[in-house]
Amino acid sequence: MILLIAMSLLLSLTIVAAAILAIRGGQSLAISILAAGLVSLLASVQFLLLAAPDVAMTEAAIGSGLTTFLFFFVLGRVRGGEHD
Numbered sequence: 001m002i003l004l005i006a007m008s009l010l011l012s013l014t015i016v017a018a019a020i021l022a023i024r025g026g027q028s029l030a031i032s033i034l035a036a037g038l039v040s041l042l043a044s045v046q047f048l049l050l051a052a053p054d055v056a057m058t059e060a061a062i063g064s065g066l067t068t069f070l071f072f073f074v075l076g077r078v079r080g081g082e083h084d
Contacts (some may be wrong), residue, residue, distance in 0.1 A: 010051055015042045029075055037068035 018038045025032030040063030047056035 004049065008046065011042060011046050011049070014036075015039055015046070018042060031067060033071045033075065036071070037064050040064035040067065 022032050022035035022039060025035060040059055042057050044056040044060040045058060046063060047053075
């Protein structure tokens with residue numbers, strides 16, 4: 001029980017650190033996008049520790065996978081200067 005609480009606390013602190021990195025990514029949008037994806041991935045691990053595997057799988061697929069891909073896709077289109 002103590003180990004589970006310690007793991008949850010360490011994971012929560014890591015999520016906060018990754019969120020701060022996402023907010024203060026500096027000049028690089030790619031680092032901010034990756035940090036936001038890391039927050040989603042760590043949140044899915046937290047959901048697994050809280051015995052909610054269905055929510056964890058959804059968060060990993062949508063929050064970490066699809067959203068990160070979408071952000072990079074849009075970033076590539078914006079930086080590429082493509083027009084419709």
